[in-house]
Amino acid sequence: MAPQKTEHIFTRNFVFAFLAQFVSSFILFILIPTLPIYLAGLGSTEVETGVLLGVFFFCSLVCRPFVGKALLRTSERRIMLIGSALYVLASMAYIFSPPFWPFLVVRVIHGIGFGFFHTASFTFIGNIASKAHRGQSLGYFSLSMTISSALAPAIGMILINHSSFSVLFSLCLGLSLCSLLVTNNLAERESAPGKALSTEEVTFFNRRAVPPSITNSITLFMFGALSAFFPLYAVDHGVKNPGLFFTTIAVMLLLGRSFGGKILDLPERGRVILPCLLAYVVSMAILAFSETLPMFILVGVIWGIGNAFSMPSLVAYVLDRVVSSTGPAMGTFTAISDLGMSLGPVIMGIVLHATGFQVMFLSLAFAGVVNLVYFQFFVRGRS
Numbered sequence: 001m002a003p004q005k006t007e008h009i010f011t012r013n014f015v016f017a018f019l020a021q022f023v024s025s026f027i028l029f030i031l032i033p034t035l036p037i038y039l040a041g042l043g044s045t046e047v048e049t050g051v052l053l054g055v056f057f058f059c060s061l062v063c064r065p066f067v068g069k070a071l072l073r074t075s076e077r078r079i080m081l082i083g084s085a086l087y088v089l090a091s092m093a094y095i096f097s098p099p100f101w102p103f104l105v106v107r108v109i110h111g112i113g114f115g116f117f118h119t120a121s122f123t124f125i126g127n128i129a130s131k132a133h134r135g136q137s138l139g140y141f142s143l144s145m146t147i148s149s150a151l152a153p154a155i156g157m158i159l160i161n162h163s164s165f166s167v168l169f170s171l172c173l174g175l176s177l178c179s180l181l182v183t184n185n186l187a188e189r190e191s192a193p194g195k196a197l198s199t200e201e202v203t204f205f206n207r208r209a210v211p212p213s214i215t216n217s218i219t220l221f222m223f224g225a226l227s228a229f230f231p232l233y234a235v236d237h238g239v240k241n242p243g244l245f246f247t248t249i250a251v252m253l254l255l256g257r258s259f260g261g262k263i264l265d266l267p268e269r270g271r272v273i274l275p276c277l278l279a280y281v282v283s284m285a286i287l288a289f290s291e292t293l294p295m296f297i298l299v300g301v302i303w304g305i306g307n308a309f310s311m312p313s314l315v316a317y318v319l320d321r322v323v324s325s326t327g328p329a330m331g332t333f334t335a336i337s338d339l340g341m342s343l344g345p346v347i348m349g350i351v352l353h354a355t356g357f358q359v360m361f362l363s364l365a366f367a368g369v370v371n372l373v374y375f376q377f378f379v380r381g382r383s
Contacts (some may be wrong), residue, residue: 010139013128016186022119022144023179024087027172029152030159038165044099052099052107054342060118061338062350067119068206068331073135076124077186083117084180086110095166116335117179123330124186127317134319135269139312146257148175150250152298153243184311207320208285208321209329211379215341216314218334218371222280222364224344230287231291233357237291244293245300252304257312267318272313277375279306281368288361 039049067079090110097103122138129137157275159168227246234242290296315333322329352360 008130009133009140011128013187014125014137014141016182017080017121017124018141019142020084020179020182020186021117021141022148023175023182024114025089025145025148026086026152027175029086029149029181030156030168030172032156033153034156034160034165034168037160039099039103042099048100053102055104055107056111056114057338057342058106060115061111061342062121063115063337064335065328065331067116068123068328068335071120071123071274071331072325075179075188076120076127077183077188079120080117080124080183080186081180083113083115083120084176084183085117086113087176088173088180089113091169091176094169094172119330119334122315122334123326126326131320135272135316136313138315139309142214142259142312143254146250150247150254153246184305206322206328206332209318209332209339210336212314212317212321213336213376214334215273215371215375216311217336218367218374219277219280219307219340220308220337221340221344221347221366222284224341225348225360225364226284226303227345228351229345229348229357229360233266233326234293234296236357239293239296242296248297248300249304249307250318252301253308256305256308269313269317270375272309273317273375274372274380276306276310276313277372279303280310281365281372284361284365284368288358288365 008090034273035053036049039052044052071079090106090113093102093109097106122141125137125141126134156168159171197378230245231242234245279302283299283306286295286302290299315330317332318329319326348360348363351363
């Protein structure tokens with residue numbers, strides 16, 4: 001095999017798509033820690049806040065299969081433009097919409113925009129990358145979300161602590177316009193004309209994409225619960241800045257995908273995915289018995305190493321399985337993944353209320369074991 005040449009990855013389209021994804025992800029992550037504070041300040045109850053935050057991912061989940069099917073006939077660029085335009089509309093409306101119902105409508109619009117943009121952008125990268133470089137391309141591309149997740153929450157908190165929410169939402173509006181402008185500069189990549197589509201391709205869900213999508217969904221189930229409840233656990237143990245844990249994960253993602261990108265294109269992707277799933281199990285088992293910041297950082301390192309390679313490998317694994325129907329495949333993958341992210345905090349919140357943090361983290365480790373067994377025997381074993 002010829003040596004890897006990064007110029008085959010960092011094309012003009014890749015760079016523009018990366019920038020657009022970074023900006024749109026920045027908006028998502030800057031609102032995650034700030035919106036609950038904003039809503040509480042306006043008198044929203046905890047239940048109302050939960051609904052207003054959760055409806056975003058629910059709407060994204062619902063629209064993804066439709067986006068995937070639309071991508072069979074419409075270019076990714078056009079779908080991304082629609083998503084960017086919805087981001088602009090939502091960012092403008094945040095400034096003027098009070099809770100509950102007006103704000104709920106804005107969150108619905110924003111969630112649909114995220115579903116459109118995110119599904120189309122990853123499909124776009126999967127399609128413009130050669131099969132030999134697909135895993136590495138997706139790994140580098142997903143760094144757009146990793147970097148934004150490391151920077152945006154801290155910047156958002158600085159803004160609301162030293163300025164106002166109007167400034168925060170105005171920044172979101174400006175970033176949304178930037179994303180729209182950058183996306184508009186992508187070269188059009190139409191689907192092949194005149195190609196006959198199989199029965200599997202014209203359905204909303206791609207059957208062959210479901211098994212690996214479930215693996216990613218269980219992983220996000222674990223991370224959703226971890227994101228929701230680890231800050232409370234860390235504060236209970238005297239950690240003043242729980243964000244260091246998530247920064248550690250982001251740093252490991254950045255380092256892993258930057259310097260270990262070639263690992264993502266090993267001929268047998270299961271050899272990459274299995275150790276990553278094991279890393280999730282180990283990290284949650286350690287966390288259940290950790291009470292100090294250094295131990296929390298160790299957990300973040302282990303989780304980050306696993307996550308650096310698992311998600312892009314699973315996306316590439318899905319695209320390898322489906323060959324041509326990449327739109328419905330990505331719609332299936334992202335929709336099922338969103339389901340796990342949505343259910344994790346809900347189910348583990350019930351477990352936490354009934355037991356405690358240690359049992360909850362051990363339950364997450366058990367979910368990781370189930371995921372590992374499922375992938376080895378029901379996904380990899382039946383490929």
